[in-house]
Amino acid sequence: MHTYNEIMKQAQQLDKTKEIVQSLTFNEDAVDIVLFTGCGTSFYLAIAAARYYQSATGEVAVAVPASELFLHTDTHILSNKKYNIIGISRSGTTSEIILALEHLNGSENIRTMAVTCNGDTPMAEVANEVIALNDISEKSVVMTQSFSNMLYALQLYAAKISQRVELMNQLEKIPALVKTALGNGEQLKQVTEDLTKKRFIFLGSGAYNGLAKEATLKLKEMTQTECESYSNLEFRHGPISIVDEATVVILFTQKETKDFDQALIKDIQKLGGFVGVIGIASADLEADLIIRLSEDIDDLNRLVEVVPYFQLLAYQRAIFKGYDPDKPRNLTQVVSL
Template structure:
């Protein structure tokens, strides 16, 4: 268990744009599901009739972490291999893509990064069917898409992407559910907006106390939870000026374990299934070294500290990242920072 703190933050953490926008994730997901069910049902039928040999994802930053989640979804529910395109292959090296006729899933909040657009154009030229998960439907990426999936997150003014990231996760889960026709995942998606509200209300103040004065930490997950570990580590860098590294619980026991000693902080995301078992085992091993462990364990269904909700294992990581966002916003304020305007960052990163 993590001790909570009674010390108030330097200012009202609920007054930030990040707090307000992350709190809207449930409503954004409800809009996304309503707007895209028919589109993705038609795409699912197309993919069942002519399964692609490979799926290629194109994304940067938080969107690439969503793509990691999508990789595990598609590979576990469908069995089609998923690979992440390296945007520099197209934007720097101008290399052609071998004809494949596969599926390209491009994910972006803005849809305007030049290297992303170059990578998608190369995939399309090679015969790929381009599915664009994008928040800005007036963007060049949206215009390029063969299948457009508006994220429906609404305006997002804070530099730190939150509701648009969760909407991208939900879109990938909906695509997978329609493609696989998995009834349990479809049912879980129906209740996801409400469950996101419950996840937002969970108390993660103990993690704020744990990390208020930290300088380094690990974030671990596994399988469908690994993309959340990546996203959490990025958000801690962006909004809290914390050096955070994300690892799979299967990899962290190798070289990274060597730097862990007493007092080293760790956040762990454990789903309720067998992938979560590996995270729980790694967290226990860290605790034996007297590391300071914050284990969000969905198997405890809200009983742990920090609390995590039990649901369909494929959607538990989505609920965890929603709880994490509220904590990260509060931690940023507690560390005297502005989560809406991280140093040296802008909303659209135009990498060439």
């Protein structure tokens, strides 16, 4: 299974990514807005990366789907602002990314960076800077270690730009924490091997909202399961109406949300929903499944530590239901227009 092998080898790849990014130097000229962009998984990565970057550097950062940049340029790009546009693509050949970068290429107020697992591509050629993780060559259709490594690379990039040593010190612990996480997947089977559960919902706020969206996509890609994602407290504003005994809610808890999460968990459970929590959970937190993460690093710096859990959840569910994760329905590794 290519998908399984690529999930389980993430820790050693993260060590290589750390070495690559730490060896690079970057343009640090000031801009007004750092805009992260991608398609599908790479766009969800962009959401998490943008929120991390803004927190780490104090600079304005946003995330936009790549197609928006050439379809609706004026709604995202202002002529009187300077931009660093960071395009994300595993293959470096995604049509919309290339179209977006080519469309903006040559603008005096814009510089570009390509983040990819293939540095010898049109995307890399058109960008002003490149973070190329060439040692990652996924054979799987769905993105797994490419997602975690490109996100980690962008966190390391933000730490370098910010010159905040404490961020880099925490990020350097990530490969070891991911290795531990990869060994903790068995506890997910009480969810993944229960066929009475038909619907999955992932809740994450802040940078974790990008992870919640990616978790949803992984489960859809591998199993065609009905699933959705929301910001934690937004869930009560309508979506909670679909909760019943067939519903699983996976909630990414954080320091900022913990005082509100228990009440939300109880509301979901009253409606029959099964709630799993991933994060630094207090000893008195109650849920149906709790995966407690170490307190070695801050929530924002541990984004990549969370990734293996929802990847393994999707993989385990696919295997249990008899799907082949290496051959997801209706999908190809690269989308070309």
